[in-house]
Amino acid sequence: MxxxxxxxxxxxxxxxxxxxxxxxxxxxxxxxxxNDDDDNNNSNTNQDDEDQNDVQMKFRNYLPHDKQLQEGKVAPPALPKFEDPMATLPPPEEKKEDPFLNIVPKKPNWDLRRDVQKKLDKLEKRTMKALAQLMEEEEKKRKMAEEDAENGEE
Structure with missing residues (x-):
């Protein structure tokens, strides 16, 4: 292997x-x-050199340092004058209102409720317990009163 x-x-x-x-x-x-390609390449390179010399370069956004190239500098295009259609309209008349009227919250005590809500929940539980105890005590008193009334009648 x-x-x-x-x-x-x-x-x-x-x-x-x-x-x-x-x-x-x-x-x-x-x-x-x-060898055959050399003859063709030489004639092509001569034509390319002539074409490169004939090329006119145009510069719109660049100012060249060379004096000969500075002749190719093109003036920037003239922009048409813009007329704002909103400028011709008269300004709308505004009603003068007191800006502080819009600041008022929908419920004036919403922030107080938010801050005190936990304490209110605790108090609600204690209140319910106290009410339940009072009801039990009253029920006991009423039962005792009924028992006394039954004992006294006999």
Whole structure:
């Protein structure tokens, strides 16, 4: 099994070497120009140089430092005058009201209730307990009074 694994590894290495060799050859072909292409490239570069010299550059937002390029400076476009349609309308008449009238809360004691609510809840529980105790005491007194009345009648 080890020989099979070694053969597989060697095959992969050979394939990689061939791919790298092919890449190097392709790169060399791209770097070395052909003789036929040299003639065409020279004529094209001459035309490109002439075209570059004929190009007129226009600068709208940039002022170049070079004197020759400053001739290409374009004046900024003139903006049309804006007329505000709201400026022609007369200002609306406002009713003069006291601004402090709008500050009043809907319920004048809402903040007091918020602050005292816990204490009110405790007092409510105590009140209920006290009422329940009073009712029990009255019930006891009434039962005693009924028992006394029954005992006294007999």
């Amino acid at each position: 080890s020989t099979e694994e070694e053969n597989a590894i060697e095959a992969v290495a050979v394939a990689r070497r061939e791919r790298l060799r092919a890449l190097r050859e392709a790169q060399e072909l791209l770097q070395t120009p052909d």
